[in-house]
Amino acid sequence: GAGVSQSPSNKVTEKGKDVELRCDPISGHTALYWYRQSLGQGLEFLIYFQGNSAPDKSGLPSDRFSAERTGGSVSTLTIQRTQQEDSAVYLCASSLNGDRGIVQFFGPGTRLTVL
Amino acid sequence: AQRVTQPEKLLSVFKGAPVELKCNYSYSGSPELFWYVQYSRQRLQLLLRHISRESIKGFTADLNKGETSFHLKKPFAQEEDSAMYYCALSVHTSGTYKYIFGTGTRLKVLA
Numbered sequence: 001g002a003g004v005s006q007s008p009s010n011k012v013t014e015k016g017k018d019v020e021l022r023c024d025p026i027s028g029h030t031a032l033y034w035y036r037q038s039l040g041q042g043l044e045f046l047i048y049f050q051g052n053s054a055p056d057k058s059g060l061p062s063d064r065f066s067a068e069r070t071g072g073s074v075s076t077l078t079i080q081r082t083q084q085e086d087s088a089v090y091l092c093a094s095s096l097n098g099d100r101g102i103v104q105f106f107g108p109g110t111r112l113t114v115l
Numbered sequence: 116a117q118r119v120t121q122p123e124k125l126l127s128v129f130k131g132a133p134v135e136l137k138c139n140y141s142y143s144g145s146p147e148l149f150w151y152v153q154y155s156r157q158r159l160q161l162l163l164r165h166i167s168r169e170s171i172k173g174f175t176a177d178l179n180k181g182e183t184s185f186h187l188k189k190p191f192a193q194e195e196d197s198a199m200y201y202c203a204l205s206v207h208t209s210g211t212y213k214y215i216f217g218t219g220t221r222l223k224v225l226a
Contacts, residue, residue: 003158031211033213033214035216041218042121042201042216042217042218042219043159043201043216043217043218043219045213045214045215045216048213050211050213053209053210053211056208056209056213091159093159098211098212098213099211099212100147100205100207100212101147101164101166101205101212102205102212103149103161103164104151104161104214105160106158106159106160107158108158109158
């Protein structure tokens, strides 16, 4: 498919465990974003990768959260020692580049539930 | 500070009534604004952007720099417009542009 894909679609884990969420952006898109979507909080920016530049990590809520983007394509968001407040839908988006006014394309999200 | 504010978490209107979803922004540069929509069980997707000056599904949004607003309007709401709507601002940072989203407004169109 040509769209952004994410896996898994659902993840249930126990408090204290680590989880990895994966995002496959649209081929050729140099910009990749991670967001967290939760009730009452809307869409919360987490991290932004653009080309070979250092990622913008200003949205990561704690040092338990980290993300990598390998080879300028696939990205993995890792949450260590998960807490119940980490339960949310994690969305990935990509765009052609980091130009002004560029459109973002979103994946279907990963629903994370921490018990 | 760069910020997007959507003051209403939930907006309920009757079918056929006009609808306006409010969005205000704070940005010192030249603003580039968008509305994204998420229908039930679908992906978040672009609805419209102000540079295109287009009407999508009957929705329009006008940038008012004096009031720093980009409200989304539709004269006659339809039940299929029920969805979550996010206003977004593209801001310049470290040589590139990134998005700032508002907290979203859930629109419910009642029969």
